[in-house]
Amino acid sequence: MTPSSTLHRSLELASTLPALMVAADRVAATVIQGVHGRRRVGQGDAFWQYRPYRDGDSASQIDWRQSARSRHLFVRETEWEAAASVWLWRDASPSMQYASLRNSDTKAVRAEVLTLALASLLADAGERVTVLGSGVRPTSGRIAVRRIAETLFDETRANNAKALPSLPPLLPLPAHGTVVLVSDWLDPLDKIEQMMRHYASGGVRGHLVQVLDPAEEDLPFDGHVKFEGLEAEGQHTIRRVEAVRAAYGARLAAQKEGLQRLTSATDWTVHLHRTDKPPQTVLLSLYLAMADLRRLNAA
Numbered sequence: 001m002t003p004s005s006t007l008h009r010s011l012e013l014a015s016t017l018p019a020l021m022v023a024a025d026r027v028a029a030t031v032i033q034g035v036h037g038r039r040r041v042g043q044g045d046a047f048w049q050y051r052p053y054r055d056g057d058s059a060s061q062i063d064w065r066q067s068a069r070s071r072h073l074f075v076r077e078t079e080w081e082a083a084a085s086v087w088l089w090r091d092a093s094p095s096m097q098y099a100s101l102r103n104s105d106t107k108a109v110r111a112e113v114l115t116l117a118l119a120s121l122l123a124d125a126g127e128r129v130t131v132l133g134s135g136v137r138p139t140s141g142r143i144a145v146r147r148i149a150e151t152l153f154d155e156t157r158a159n160n161a162k163a164l165p166s167l168p169p170l171l172p173l174p175a176h177g178t179v180v181l182v183s184d185w186l187d188p189l190d191k192i193e194q195m196m197r198h199y200a201s202g203g204v205r206g207h208l209v210q211v212l213d214p215a216e217e218d219l220p221f222d223g224h225v226k227f228e229g230l231e232a233e234g235q236h237t238i239r240r241v242e243a244v245r246a247a248y249g250a251r252l253a254a255q256k257e258g259l260q261r262l263t264s265a266t267d268w269t270v271h272l273h274r275t276d277k278p279p280q281t282v283l284l285s286l287y288l289a290m291a292d293l294r295r296l297n298a299a
Contacts, residue, residue: 051074051075051137052072052073052074052075053067053072053073053074053075054075061075061076062074062075063075063076085127085128085129085130085138085174085177085178086122086127086128086129086130086138086177086178086179086180086290087129087130087131087132087138087173087177087178087179087180088115088118088119088129088130088131088132088148088179088180088182089115089131089132089133089168089179089180089181089182090108090111090112090114090115090152090181090182090183091107091108091111091166091167091182091183091184092108092152092155092156092164093163093164093165093166094163095107095166095184095186096108096111096166096183096184096211098213098216099213099275100213100214100215100216101213101214101215101275101276104275104276105275106275107184107211107212107213107275108156110211110273110275110279111182111183111209111211112152112156113279114182114209114211114273114279114282114283114286115148115152115180115182116145116148116149116152117279117283118180118283118286118287119144119145119148120145121283121287122290123140123141123142123144123145126140127140128140128144129144129145129148130144130147130148131148131151131152131155132168132169132171132179132181133168133169133171134151136151166183166187167183167187167191167192167195168181168195170195170198170199172202173199173202173204175202175203175204176203176204176205177204177205178204178205178206178207178290179199179204179205179206179207180206180207180209180286180290181206181207181208181209182208182209182211183208183209183210183211184210184211184212184216185208185210185255185259185270186255189255189258189259189262192258192259192262193262196262196263196266196268197266200266200267200268205267205268206263206266206268206269207268207269207270207271207286207289207290208259208263208268208269208270208271209270209271209273209282209286210256210259210270210271210272210273211273211274211275212272212273212274212275213274213275213276214274214275214276216252217252217274219241219244219245219248219249221241222241222242256272269286269289271285271286271289
């Protein structure tokens with residue numbers, strides 16, 4: 001799948017969200033500004049950084065003293081503007097290349113579609129987005145979505161030569177920022193917890209999306225089956241799969257419960273998705289969680 005085709009599909013996906021969500025006054029205000037994307041310019045805002053002037057910035061935003069020290073114009077950004085930035089990451093490790101059903105998305109493709117669709121929605125709402133670990137600063141607008149598509153494509157191409165890790169990198173991010181991390185989240189819970197605490201301890205909000213293939217959830221096989229790992233785990237033969245189905249289901253349930261426990265402890269959210277289900281459902285759930293509608297409705 002090329003960047004343009006994935007981007008086109010993601011834009012189509014984003015456009016299917018209910019129009020009423022943005023039409024209602026309270027929801028529209030949340031979608032446009034977002035609890036995690038407030039821009040409170042004025043007294044009381046903590047300075048965060050200078051950034052180069054971009055088309056669309058007003059002259060009043062320019063810091064003329066800082067700009068006079070160079071040949072470029074600079075805009076003064078505050079901490080709340082930093083809070084409008086979202087770092088996206090999707091698992092591109094070999095285990096994500098699994099699909100049990102013919103002509104269905106692999107976990108990797110579905111994760112990529114969800115990531116780009118969310119980037120499209122956030123960019124339309126005025127948020128600044130980028131790929132976690134890309135080294136590119138968060139930007140807004142349609143160009144940001146295209147840059148993300150190109151970055152994901154480059155990472156996928158690099159993965160063909162060298163396997164990428166199944167957990168996101170541990171990087172310093174500004175407080176009040178947001179990370180959205182898409183994976184199958186089948187790694188050991190202690191390693192996932194270490195990653196989450198790294199970001200949560202720095203004041204970063206987070207959302208996990210767990211993408212699973214239906215066969216990973218249901219283990220629908222019977223009889224003598226040979227399983228082969230996608231990350232050099234080797235082969236393992238089970239003579240009667242139906243005999244281990246209950247134990248397998250219990251272990252997967254424990255993994256999901258562990259994710260719920262970890263996200264509750266850090267005030268993050270987790271969203272479950274199967275590749276045989278419409279992606280719009282989990283995208284809407286994630287987007288509403290990012291807009292923090294629950295807190296808004298409870299106010």
